[in-house]
Amino acid sequence: MLKISNRAIQMPASPIRKLVPYAEAAKKRGIKVYHLNIGQPDIETPKQILDAVRHSDFKVLEYSHSAGNESYRKKLVGYYKKVGIEVTTDQIIITTGGSEAIIFGFMACMDAGDEVIIPEPFYANYNGFAVEAGIIVKPIKSSIETGFALPPIEDFEKAITAKTRAIVICNPNNPTGYLYSAAEMDILKLLIIKHNLYLFADEAYREFCYEGTHTSAMHLTGVDDHVVLMDTISKRYSACGGRIGAFVTKNKTLIDATMKFAQARLSPPSFAQILGEAAVDLPDDYFNTTKAEYKLRRDTIVNRLNAIPGVFCPNPGGAFYAMAKLPIDDSDKFCQWLLESFSYNDQTVMLAPATGFYSTPGLGKQEVRLAYVINVMAINAAMDCLEKALEAYPGRI
Amino acid sequence: MLKISNRAIQMPASPIRKLVPYAEAAKKRGIKVYHLNIGQPDIETPKQILDAVRHSDFKVLEYSHSAGNESYRKKLVGYYKKVGIEVTTDQIIITTGGSEAIIFGFMACMDAGDEVIIPEPFYANYNGFAVEAGIIVKPIKSSIETGFALPPIEDFEKAITAKTRAIVICNPNNPTGYLYSAAEMDILKLLIIKHNLYLFADEAYREFCYEGTHTSAMHLTGVDDHVVLMDTISKRYSACGGRIGAFVTKNKTLIDATMKFAQARLSPPSFAQILGEAAVDLPDDYFNTTKAEYKLRRDTIVNRLNAIPGVFCPNPGGAFYAMAKLPIDDSDKFCQWLLESFSYNDQTVMLAPATGFYSTPGLGKQEVRLAYVINVMAINAAMDCLEKALEAYPGRI
Numbered sequence: 001m002l003k004i005s006n007r008a009i010q011m012p013a014s015p016i017r018k019l020v021p022y023a024e025a026a027k028k029r030g031i032k033v034y035h036l037n038i039g040q041p042d043i044e045t046p047k048q049i050l051d052a053v054r055h056s057d058f059k060v061l062e063y064s065h066s067a068g069n070e071s072y073r074k075k076l077v078g079y080y081k082k083v084g085i086e087v088t089t090d091q092i093i094i095t096t097g098g099s100e101a102i103i104f105g106f107m108a109c110m111d112a113g114d115e116v117i118i119p120e121p122f123y124a125n126y127n128g129f130a131v132e133a134g135i136i137v138k139p140i141k142s143s144i145e146t147g148f149a150l151p152p153i154e155d156f157e158k159a160i161t162a163k164t165r166a167i168v169i170c171n172p173n174n175p176t177g178y179l180y181s182a183a184e185m186d187i188l189k190l191l192i193i194k195h196n197l198y199l200f201a202d203e204a205y206r207e208f209c210y211e212g213t214h215t216s217a218m219h220l221t222g223v224d225d226h227v228v229l230m231d232t233i234s235k236r237y238s239a240c241g242g243r244i245g246a247f248v249t250k251n252k253t254l255i256d257a258t259m260k261f262a263q264a265r266l267s268p269p270s271f272a273q274i275l276g277e278a279a280v281d282l283p284d285d286y287f288n289t290t291k292a293e294y295k296l297r298r299d300t301i302v303n304r305l306n307a308i309p310g311v312f313c314p315n316p317g318g319a320f321y322a323m324a325k326l327p328i329d330d331s332d333k334f335c336q337w338l339l340e341s342f343s344y345n346d347q348t349v350m351l352a353p354a355t356g357f358y359s360t361p362g363l364g365k366q367e368v369r370l371a372y373v374i375n376v377m378a379i380n381a382a383m384d385c386l387e388k389a390l391e392a393y394p395g396r397i
Numbered sequence: 398m399l400k401i402s403n404r405a406i407q408m409p410a411s412p413i414r415k416l417v418p419y420a421e422a423a424k425k426r427g428i429k430v431y432h433l434n435i436g437q438p439d440i441e442t443p444k445q446i447l448d449a450v451r452h453s454d455f456k457v458l459e460y461s462h463s464a465g466n467e468s469y470r471k472k473l474v475g476y477y478k479k480v481g482i483e484v485t486t487d488q489i490i491i492t493t494g495g496s497e498a499i500i501f502g503f504m505a506c507m508d509a510g511d512e513v514i515i516p517e518p519f520y521a522n523y524n525g526f527a528v529e530a531g532i533i534v535k536p537i538k539s540s541i542e543t544g545f546a547l548p549p550i551e552d553f554e555k556a557i558t559a560k561t562r563a564i565v566i567c568n569p570n571n572p573t574g575y576l577y578s579a580a581e582m583d584i585l586k587l588l589i590i591k592h593n594l595y596l597f598a599d600e601a602y603r604e605f606c607y608e609g610t611h612t613s614a615m616h617l618t619g620v621d622d623h624v625v626l627m628d629t630i631s632k633r634y635s636a637c638g639g640r641i642g643a644f645v646t647k648n649k650t651l652i653d654a655t656m657k658f659a660q661a662r663l664s665p666p667s668f669a670q671i672l673g674e675a676a677v678d679l680p681d682d683y684f685n686t687t688k689a690e691y692k693l694r695r696d697t698i699v700n701r702l703n704a705i706p707g708v709f710c711p712n713p714g715g716a717f718y719a720m721a722k723l724p725i726d727d728s729d730k731f732c733q734w735l736l737e738s739f740s741y742n743d744q745t746v747m748l749a750p751a752t753g754f755y756s757t758p759g760l761g762k763q764e765v766r767l768a769y770v771i772n773v774m775a776i777n778a779a780m781d782c783l784e785k786a787l788e789a790y791p792g793r794i
Binding site: 001002004005006007008009011012013014017040041042043044045050053054055056058059060061062063064066096097099100103107108109110111112114125128129132134196197198225226238239240241242243251253254257258260261263264265266267268269270271272275 | 398399401402403404405406408409410411414437438439440441442447450451452453455456457458459460461463493494496497500504505506507508509511522525526529531593594595622623635636637638639640648650651654655657658660661662663664665666667668669672
């Protein structure tokens with residue numbers, strides 16, 4: 001018998017996409033489903049950046065430079081400068097989405113059997129990229145009770161072994177929405193210096209901070225060789241389908257090594273590099289407007305959630321996610337039940353069970369992630385559904 | 398000291414791109430460089446498929462399905478039917494270039510330490526993808542004397558071990574242009590059945606066959622579970638920058654496993670999927686015209702090469718590459734010398750040393766690859782340069 005690889009067996013299926021067939025079945029029954037389950041923003045991609053692609057007039061759709069177009073990297077230097085990050089064009093490799101930046105980092109910094117520490121709950125696909133790279137994820141638990149603040153430094157110290165090579169931090173966080181403070185970032189700095197680790201910083205939601213200011217890992221001083229920024233334009237400009245991200249580091253040895261991975265796959269997508277380049281020229285009020293809309297939604301969803309008996313939702317400082325603790329037996333069962341067995345005025349809501357974001361088995365069974373990527377009216381309707389659902393759910397505890 | 402990974406150290410630098418600084422320096426000195434070194438077609442991307450992107454009118458640049466847009470996969474079913482390949486939409490995963498299709502295949506079918514057999518010379522980036530997947534490439538030598546025909550079956554038998562999981566075949570071949578016959582494909586079929594192996598078929602240049610007809614690995618009967626097609630639109634439609642390819646297999650277990658890798662990276666690029674979908678509707682004469690142009694160039698370059706004293710170039714049956722044996726000491730030195738120390742009427746030519754396409758050290762020192770991606774007039778001018786260069790080269794043997 002032909003066999004698939006062990007890593008293919010170990011590769012986790014998407015915890016978010018596994019409920020899709022139930023949602024499709026519900027829709028076929030005539031039920032309207034409010035999608036709070038995925039991080040696909042509904043906010044329109046700015047017209048001027050789509051137009052930059054539509055008005056392009058090249059004759060041959062050529063490979064770009066393996067590191068991405070130089071003109072785009074030059075623009076990005078300006079973008080990063082605006083957010084307090086000083087880098088040069090040769091410290092940036094344009095990637096195919098943030099996903100590829102993460103894979104490049106895992107591949108270039110770690111060998112099979114090496115360990116990476118990630119506060120959980122975390123972005124589920126880090127697991128998949130770890131399997132691809134043959135590395136081991138060591139989760140450290142953060143708690144909904146503290147709003148998913150950085151776990152105590154002792155927990156990191158306990159998890160660090162001779163095999164540990166890196167810490168991954170997503171800030172502001174997906175799935176928790178937590179915004180790490182400058183003091184917490186300094187703790188991470190101490191750790192990476194003391195134990196000689198890389199700090200992989202996923203800052204996809206940098207612009208969407210509602211409380212306090214964002215401290216980038218690239219703002220930390222004296223750790224230039226340690227810090228790798230894994231960036232993406234997907235959420236920033238509602239441009240998920242462009243598949244454009246960036247691998248950014250001041251570590252010369254690392255960027256040179258990573259260029260070899262970039263060369264092997266030839267180049268990042270050309271069309272969306274045009275879009276990304278145009279996005280740097282968006283007026284400053286673009287983020288103000290977008291952020292105001294997300295903040296309004298956050299306030300709405302958090303208020304509505306906390307008003308439901310038995311529900312607790314800490315106020316997320318950034319991104320467009322909220323994690324809520326529900327009075328339920330099992331979030332996987334509950335989310336499936338919402339699609340399979342429940343409706344209110346022919347409507348229901350699709351949520352992401354938090355179990356998929358925890359690496360430790362058994363965690364997240366009473367938690368769900370809600371992506372506020374639908375407008376306030378839809379959020380209110382979805383919360384009406386959730387409120388009624390929690391009253392009706394047989395597994396309520 | 399922070400270390401990069403061993404695989405990052407092992408990762409090969411692009412053998413084609415290492416000469417770029419010498420080409421840039423030559424251009425700064427006022428020398429015109431004819432680029433026969435890379436497979437970037439000069440032929441214009443069909444306007445109607447670029448226009449499909451330019452006239453698109455969506456509002457949000459969303460993630461597509463992880464397997465690619467269903468509408469595109471439906472169209473592709475029709476495209477494959479035209480070339481005698483019967484597949485369904487759920488046997489196709491749209492990938493980010495052919496590169497990603499190859500990585501998916503290596504990752505999903507093989508574990509670290511497993512072996513893959515590839516006739517050499519071969520597409521250099523297979524080496525990089527093998528390093529990423531931790532697998533070992535076992536080359537089998539094909540010879541310029543036989544025009545790079547499939548090596549004898551005994552050579553495969555000798556190379557197969559308990560660790561062997563797959564054979565990679567690129568047909569028509571990059572870098573040799575060799576078009577494998579139906580009889581050779583049948584030999585591969587015998588091998589994969591006897592030894593229970595996967596057959597990875599890279600058929601990027603399927604449409605560009607000048608002698609005889611193309612036998613796809615997907616035409617082989619009775620080996621549905623063995624065959625994986627790693628496809629791309631890059632060369633077919635001069636759309637390299639789109640980064641759109643496809644992973645195609647009738648093996649249900651394998652495609653299900655591969656979908657997990659596809660889900661982890663979310664989706665292939667959205668813009669170029671529109672282009673790919675439109676390309677399926679190009680009139681049939683598109684390939685006739687393009688193929689006629691490439692054939693004219695092939696005839697020109699092969700005739701010119703064989704007319705130079707001491708040069709031998711077998712007539713390639715497909716793709717847009719020719720491999721030539723030159724009367725030189727070392728192809729790396731020669732190609733660098735062409736850029737650094739030679740010019741004829743202020744012009745020179747950039748070639749790819751064949752050493753980068755051989756996995757066995759020492760092979761390819763008298764061979765170069767020429768990509769005929771410039772027009773006939775430019776090819777003639779480039780051949781004038783090469784002829785004079787071979788007269789002047791100090792390392793001539």
